[in-house]
Amino acid sequence: MPGTVLLIAASPAGRGCLVDAAxxxxxxxxxxxxxLSGTDTANVVxxxxxxxxxxxxxRLRAAxxxxxxxxxFLTGQLQLDRRQRLPHLALARTTPATVRYTGFPWHWIREELRLRAPGGTTLLVDLHADAEAWQQLAxxxxxxGPGVALYGRVAPAPPRRAVAVPTYMKSLATILRSGHRPPLAHLHQQALTRSYGEDPDSAHRDLVLLVEPRHRAGVPAPTPVPAAAHGYAAPAHAYAPPAAVPVPPPPYLAAVPMPATPPEAAPVAAPAGPPSGSPSGPPSDPHAEITAAVQGGRHAEAAVLAERWERTALRTHGPGADEVVHWMEVRADLAMFAGDAELSCRIWLAVADARLTAGQPPDATGVEAAVDRAHHQWGRIGDSARARELGLALAGLRGRVPGRRQGALDDIQRHLSRLRTQTQV
Structure with a gap:
């Protein structure tokens, strides 16, 4: 059966343009x-x-x-209408004052796709959000909708008078021009790696979207994600990590320096390699193995792999090295995926401390992101005693790393006060 492909590139004309979508x-x-479609034949609009x-x-309804x-394939920019504060895809005639009438409401996309059979619809997006829309995404x-796969990224608005480049979508298209269409999760990962390799700074600010239809085998069970005041609350069936502020993809999807050899072949006293029974042949990408394990619900296996690579990086490069911190970040995200908010919080606190000890300033992106993620995970710890313990450590760290959102330290103090009241009761 032939497939259908809809290519949409939309952005306002003139000064309101944030991205060169076309x-x-x-x-x-x-x-x-x-x-483009992954089918033998396809109609492209x-x-x-x-x-x-x-x-x-x-066009969307017909497709x-x-x-x-x-x-x-959707490229463009998001803006909120001033009356209902709903996100819209800005079109050529859209201005901040006319979004409600000239923009394309995002919920129309959801409504038009909701009746399609689960697993038959994929949405790949590269979006930039203006300041108000970006703040609301938190x-x-x-x-x-539950039957639609969503892959891509949302980036904040570029500096004033600058027009951003849709690097994720261009990277995705460049990969597909080879004539090979890898599985969508792998295609998404490759596009992220390529685009963040060209623009490393964007890896520290973008929101990564990776939502699989709920019916697919191997998808982790839904984990409710609270709409934290400082957090990007991903859909319950999303793989991308919710965090305390808009943050990059899981570090193991980002472009980072990797050892040239797997752990078992490293020229140091390395830990054992991947679990026994792995197929022989050229070393596989540990990030891909970890991603596959998470998507298959094998959280313990993913954690063991990350711990082994962290130990190897520690022996090879020493404490505080970028490679070591990278694997610490991977482990923090894996703990979050497994629903262990306490462990995730502890590791993010350790990441922040490692970065500060290495001489990074408190306002460095990596330091702020680590503290913000620790803050978000701390808010999800159910054990009051452990939450109080980590809250005190987090409050001390917030004194050094206040972050870019006002009220973070006050939020910690209020939550600590509630925890003390619960303990007394």
Missing amino acids: SVLPVLAAVAPSV ELADPLQPQAVLT ATAPGPLTV TRPLTV
């Missing part, structure tokens, strides 16, 4: 339709800088009702 279309158009929301709705798999994430 620049991705020539690269995507150079990809064979069958590769392209929308470049559309003017009217109804025109986008018509949603077509038989066969549907893949939507507590109200984008959703697409």
Whole structure:
């Protein structure tokens, strides 16, 4: 059965433009339709800088009702309407004052796709959000419905008078131009690695979207994620880590220096390699193995792999090295995936301490992100005594690393006060 591909690149004309969305279309158009869709044949529909929301709705509705798999490549920018504060895809005529009438409401996407068969719809996005939309994403994430796969990233607005480049979508299209379409999770990972390799700073600020349909085998059980005041609350079935502020993808998806040899072949007293029974042949990417283990619900296996690589990095490079800190961050995210908020918090606190000890300033992105993530995980610890213990450590660290959102230390003090009251009762 043929597939359907919808290419949408939208951004306002003039000074309100945050991203050169249309620049991705020539690269995507150079990809064979069958590769874009992952089917033997496919129909491709392209929308470049559309003017009217109804025109986008018509195209989306037609694509949603077509038989066969549907893949939507969406590049553009998000803005909120001033009345209902709902996210909209800004179109060519959109201005901050006219978003409600000239933008394309994000919830229309969800509504048009909600009746499609689970597993047959994929949405790949590269979005930039203006300041108001970016702030709202901290507590109200984008959703697409339980049967739709969502991959991509949301980036904050570029500096004033600058126009951003949709590096994630361009990287994705470049990979597909080879004629090979890897599994979507791998394609997403490769696109992130390539785009963050070109722009490392963006890896410390973007929100990564990775949501799989709930029906798929191997998807971790839903974990409720509170809408924390400082947090990106990902959908319950998302893999991307919620955190205290908009943060990068899990570190094992980012472009980082990796040893040239696997742990078992490193020229030091290395720990054992991957679990016995792994297929022989060239060394596999440990990040991919860890990702597969998490997606398969094998959290203990993923943690063991990360611990082994951390020990190897420690013996090879010494305490505080970037490679060591990287694997600490991986372990912190893995603890979060496994639902162990206490362990995740402890590791993020250790990451922040390691970065500060290594001489990084308190306002360094990596330091702030570690403390913000520790703060978010701390708020999810159920044991009052342990929460109080870690809260005191977090409060001390917040005194040195206040972060970029006001009231973080006050939030800790209020929560500690509530914990003391619970203990007394």
